[in-house]
Amino acid sequence: xxxxxxxxxxxxxxxxxxxxxxxxxxxxxxxxxxxxxxxxxxxxxxxxxxxxxxxxxxxxxxxxxxxxxxxxxxxxxxxxxxxxxxxxxxxxxxxxxxxxxxxxxxxxxxxxxxxxxxxxxxxxxxxxxxxxxxxxxxxxxxxxxxxxxxxxxxxxxxxxxxxxxxxxxxxxxxxxxxxxxxxxxxxxxxxxxxxxxxxxxxxxxxxxxxxxxxxxxxxxxxxxxxxxxxxxxxxxxxxxxxxxxxxxxxxxxxxxxxxxxxxxxxxxxxxxxxxxxxxxxxxxxxxxxxxxxxxxxxxxxxxxxxxxxxxxxxxxxxxxxxxxxxxxxxxxxxxxxxxxxxxxxxxxxxxxxxxxxxxxxxxxxxxxxxxxxxxxxxxxxxxxxxxxxxxxxxxxxxxxxxxxxxxxxxxxxxxxxxxxxxxxxxxxxxxxxxxxxxxxxxxxxxxxxxxxxxxxxxxxxxxxxxxxxxxxxxxxxxxxxxxxxx
Numbered sequence: 154x155x156x157x158x159x160x161x162x163x164x165x166x167x168x169x170x171x172x173x174x175x176x177x178x179x180x181x182x183x184x185x186x187x188x189x190x191x192x193x194x195x196x197x198x199x200x201x202x203x204x205x206x207x208x209x210x211x212x213x214x215x216x217x218x219x220x221x222x223x224x225x226x227x228x229x230x231x232x233x234x235x236x237x238x239x240x241x242x243x244x245x246x247x248x249x250x251x252x253x254x255x256x257x258x259x260x261x262x263x264x265x266x267x268x269x270x271x272x273x274x275x276x277x278x279x280x281x282x283x284x285x286x287x288x289x290x291x292x293x294x295x296x297x298x299x300x301x302x303x304x305x306x307x308x309x310x311x312x313x314x315x316x317x318x319x320x321x322x323x324x325x326x327x328x329x330x331x332x333x334x335x336x337x338x339x340x341x342x343x344x345x346x347x348x349x350x351x352x353x354x355x356x357x358x359x360x361x362x363x364x365x366x367x368x369x370x371x372x373x374x375x376x377x378x379x380x381x382x383x384x385x386x387x388x389x390x391x392x393x394x395x396x397x398x399x400x401x402x403x404x405x406x407x408x409x410x411x412x413x414x415x416x417x418x419x420x421x422x423x424x425x426x427x428x429x430x431x432x433x434x435x436x437x438x439x440x441x442x443x444x445x446x447x448x449x450x451x452x453x454x455x456x457x458x459x460x461x462x463x464x465x466x467x468x469x470x471x472x473x474x475x476x477x478x479x480x481x482x483x484x485x486x487x488x489x490x491x492x493x494x495x496x497x498x499x500x501x502x503x504x505x506x507x508x509x510x511x512x513x514x515x516x517x518x519x520x521x522x523x524x525x526x527x528x529x530x531x532x533x534x535x536x537x538x539x540x541x542x543x544x545x546x547x548x549x550x551x552x553x554x555x556x557x558x559x560x561x562x563x564x565x566x567x568x569x570x571x572x573x574x575x576x577x578x579x580x581x582x583x584x585x586x587x588x589x590x591x592x593x594x595x596x597x598x599x600x601x602x603x604x605x606x607x608x609x610x611x612x613x614x615x616x617x618x619x620x621x622x623x624x625x626x627x628x629x630x631x632x633x634x635x636x637x638x639x
Contacts, residue, residue, distance in 0.1 A: 170368045170406075172399045173376055174328035178341055180320045180351045181289060181359040182225045188288045188318035189216030189258065196357050200311035208288075208316035210254020215445050222318035223265075225350035226286050227451060227459035229320050230266030232348050232466055233281050237459075239450040240265040240285070242443040250310050251290040259287035259321075261440045265449065271324075271344070272468050273336045274486040280325030291315040292358075314358075320350070326365070326376065331392035338362055338388060343467045343490065355386055362391055366398045368406070377402070378412040382426055384419045394419040398426050470494050478507040485511070491519055499530035505537035509550075513537060517554050524558030532557050535565045546624045548616070549574040574622070582615075582623055586631050589614045601636045608632065 184194050190207035206214040230237045243261040264285030270278045291312040298304030322341065328334050342360060345351040353360050362385050367377035382398055385391045402412050417426040451459075465473070467489055471482040474494040478485065478501060488494050493514045500510045513536070518525050536557070540550035549569065556568045589611055590597050596607045608629065615628045 169371055170399075170403050171371050171373070172329055172331075172395065173326050173367045173369060173379075174330075174334050174395060175326040175365040175379075176324045176328065176334060176337060177363040177365070177381075178322045178324075178338065179289075179361040179363075180229070180322065180345050180353075182222050182318040182320060182350055183352055184219055184221045184225070184318055186219060187316035188219050188222050188286075189316060192316065194317050195313075196359070198313055200309075200313060203313040204315070209312060210252075210256075216258065216443075218446060218449070219318060222286065223449065223451065224455075224459055224462075225318075225348070226265050226284070226320050227456055228348040228463055229284055229322070229345065229350050230269065231456075231460045232344050232463055233266065233269035233271055233284060233322070235266035235269030235281060235284060237266055237451070237456050239263070239448060241448050242286075242446045243440045244443050245287075246439045247437075249290075249293075250308065251293050252315060253291070253312060257288060257290060258443055258446070260285035266320075271337065271340060273333065273340055274468075274471065274483050275336070276483070277327075277333070279327045279333075279337050282323045282325055284320050284322040287319050287321060289314050289317040289319045326367075326379075331395040334364065334395055335388045335392050338391060339490075340467060347464055347466055349462075355388075358386075361386070364391065364395055364398075366395055366402070367412070368399050368402045378414050380412065380414065380426075381416045382419050383416060383429070384421075386421075390419060390421055393421075393424060394426060397424065401426065474498055477501045478511055480507075480511070487519070488514055491522065493518055493525065496525070496528065496530050496533055500534035500537055503531065503534040503538075505534040506541035509541055510534075510537045513540075513550070513554060517551055518558065521555075521558045524560070527560050528557055529563055532563050532565055539565060539569070543624055543627070545569060545574055546622065548621045548625075579627070582619070582627060583631060585615055585618050585623070586611070586628060586635070589618065590632075590635065600632065 186192060187194050187208055190205050192203045192205050192208055195203060207216055227237050240260050241263045242258050244256040245259045245261070246256045248255050264283045266284035267282070269281035269284065271281060272278050291310055292314050293302075294309045294311070295302045295305035296309060297306035302308065324337065328337060342353040345360070346353045351359060355361070364382045364385065365379045366382060367379040369375060369377040380398060380402070382394050385394050398417065405412050415431050416429045418429045419426050468482075470489045471485055471494075474485045474488060474497060475482040477498045485494065488497060488511070496518065497510045497514050501507050510533070513533070518528065518533070533554075536545070536550055536554050539545045540547060545553060549572075552572065553565050553568045553574070556562065557565065562568050593610065593614070596610055600607045600611065611632055612625055612628050615623050616625070
């Protein structure tokens with residue numbers, strides 16, 4: 154280990170090197186039972202209680218394919234714009250305690266989904282090489298030391314997870330930064346949840362990410378040697394691991410060394426990767442067709458059923474909201490992520506001002522997602538329309554909206570009436586503004602001289618004197634008229 158590696162890799166020289174990342178995302182499917190047997194697919198149960206001869210690989214047991222798992226896999230393929238094809242299951246042979254039968258049933262050279270793509274909120278497309286089905290492994294817990302097998306005193310194995318249905322989604326090496334990697338996983342997770350195939354809970358292990366990271370000279374068309382990083386259980390960990398590993402590889406190259414293809418472990422506490430084992434190739438696993446399963450050939454009717462079961466995906470929802478609001482899809486990504494896009498789209502369709510609707514949804518409604526479930530699109534549209542028509546000031550509209558979120562009433566006009574909110578007469582407002590100007594001669598001169606910093610002072614004092622009834626925009630407009638006339 155180099156001195157630099159021991160102390161932590163330096164920053165990546167972006168002018169000289171480019172990061173190349175491909176991601177492998179393992180997504181557990183939300184089926185009631187496992188992939189090839191009737192054992193419950195349930196997280197958090199007592200260890201080694203959801204097991205049977207099939208998922209333990211006992212002699213004489215035979216697998217039976219879970220139809221719902223295939224349905225979910227096809228939904229994922231359709232959502233990722235893949236070609237859904239006939240496929241074959243293979244045995245992936247290796248020895249490790251997490252699979253008692255010493256092989257994993259997976260799909261090798263004929264996977265169910267191939268050649269798709271995913272579009273990031275910013276507009277870039279990331280290619281999807283394949284999204285294939287396989288069974289999950291058990292879970293090993295290494296006791297003692299730092300929790301790694303190398304310094305453990307003993308290990309415990311829970312086979313509850315062995316045989317749980319997975320779809321592994323393999324991207325093309327199209328990702329060029331840690332930020333893009335996080336955006337990809339975030340978007341993919343949203344798609345998987347939308348399909349109904351997965352709950353996307355990284356904290357429970359139902360969504361796990363491995364990153365293949367390499368670096369190459371800037372503007373080079375040749376890929377560098379990649380290292381696979383494991384043990385990243387959050388988007389934050391993913392970003393940190395990619396940045397560290399890329400910088401480590403650059404350090405190796407700049408020192409005249411050679412990057413070795415291997416699998417590396419991410420240590421969250423230390424913020425660094427470390428070598429686990431040499432990188433396996435396909436021939437290391439001695440793949441051969443699973444003799445106890447026939448080829449999987451979904452007919453067109455079944456595939457069409459999977460397509461029809463899909464709701465609008467996040468990208469479609471961003472485009473629909475952006476079109477309704479007259480803005481760009483990237484700027485409304487958060488509202489879609491918070492599931493507030495439908496509220497805004499319906500409000501705009503009902504005649505509400507798009508700009509105000511976006512602002513209120515992104516601020517007041519987003520701050521109370523529990524209350525948002527009680528907020529009807531019609532009530533939201535009414536509040537926005539009242540503010541746009543100057544029947545409510547921005548401050549008053551926020552208060553009415555807060556009352557609706559709290560479940561006070563579904564009638565914005567009734568809420569406004571109970572609070573005494575009504576439009577302030579323009580003549581009365583001008584009188585108050587003139588009084589505030591007269592009380593602040595020195596700041597007024599600065600305002601007339603073009604100092605924008607003092608505008609807040611006048612608006613604030615007018616709002617205070619009118620107990621929030623004044624419209625801030627109207628106040629600012631009258632102040633400017635007064636300054637121009639003076």
